[in-house]
Amino acid sequence: MIQFKNVNKVYNKGIQALTNINLTIKKGEFVFLVGPSGAGKSTFIKLLLKEAEPTEGQIIIEGQDITKLSRRKIPNLRRNLSVVFQDFRLLPNKTVYENIAFAMEVIEASPKEIRRQVPMILGMVGLSDKAKQYPHELSGGERQRVSIARSIVNNPSILIADEPTGNLDPETAWEIMKVLKQINRRGTTILMATHAKDIVDIMQQRVIAIEKGRVVRDEHKGAYGYED
């Protein structure tokens, strides 16, 4: 599903961000990406989203080498590989429903599809009763759930979550993890970059640790492994 082959990334200023990354993530896996700040997690995610190009190596997603993908095809890639951010990134002047529908509108889904899909997704993340509210009327956890709903509404096969619980208290963070786990059970591959030790330790999923641009650990049912 996702495969990194000898991937190196050197930024223009000569900073070696990733060195010789080789790994495979299978369909339906739930993977934590851990490591100190500045270790290369963000670069890893940027390469997947094709926001940056590797200096060397291949990145294969669903059989396609995305380093050879033309810029015009990037939208197709991102429909299949969506992303959730720490800061939610909701549109403040749109309701919950509209925020989620927006993601479908911009890929030109039909109104019929939108009317069917959005309430279903809202139900999945437990926000059916908040559809008409605006982001500022919601709690942090609810906002992140809206953001997750938006990222899965177009049925991507891979969901990347970049510190999705970073701005949330532990209890709320667990709500989010439940939602993510549920999405994972539907078959969506999830890659979550995080600093949340408790979550990683308790969830017992695959853990990939990156330090100084190298994969230093890759264990199934792993632990966070750092004392933060």
Add this chain to the structure above:
Amino acid sequence: MKIRTISYMFKQGFIGIWRNRGMSVASISSVAASLAVLGVIITLVLNINNLSNVAQMQFDSIQVYLEDELTVEETMDLGQQIGSIEGIHYIEYESKEDALAKMKEQWGDQGHLLETLEENPLPHSYIIHLSNIDAADDVVAGLNSIEGIEEVKYYKDLIDNMLSIATFIRTIGLVLIVILVLIAMFIISNTIKLTLNARKQEINIMKYVGATNWFIRWPFLIEGIVLGLIGAVIASIIVFYGYEYSYNIISTRFYVMLSSYMVSVEQMASRVIAMFVVLGTGVGALGSIISLRKHLKV
């Protein structure tokens, strides 16, 4: 592209225009001003060209006044010599009597004044029709070497002057237009930049959920094109009514003859409006493309 998508894009485009009303007004005004100046220049150049075309048709002949005391044979002989010069289409003889009759006719109502003349002061002449106006200088040089000619009259200088004035106006105008168009483009691209900033977050989300690049770009392009088009419409109205007004003033207050040398209002409008629409759209589109290239990495 689906109709729903198109209407979404137009809606976003107009929202952009409305959101930055001040800058939109500035953009529209600068496009309108540039095009209006262009209109004035086109008006001048077209009319001067028209005038010199008419003049060329009327004056592509050289009149040669003959000395008074020539005999019939000498006159005939002179005609032969003139006819042998290169660049001449054909020549006509005009006696002093013919010339006087022609003048009477031209003077019209005042023609009877000429009857008071005791003797005909006009010379006999040959009217030389050139095969090509450019041959005029050579022909005149040839005529000057022939004996028995009193004076050579021709209007090439006048025509040349008019044409060089037209060229001058065109050159100055072009420089002015280029500068004005660049300013208009700059203002439009800044307007688009404001809309881009206002929609930064939306665009960011659109990128991450996989909206195509053109889906993201079109609303901004539409915004620019609409700004340019409105400017073009305003400029067209200004130029159309401005030209009609001056055309009427010239033909009623000054000299009816002059307006017959002018390009008609309808002719002017049909040329200028199409040109303005194309230019306005182009300036608007370019303005937005500039700011999209600079500020929107999709």
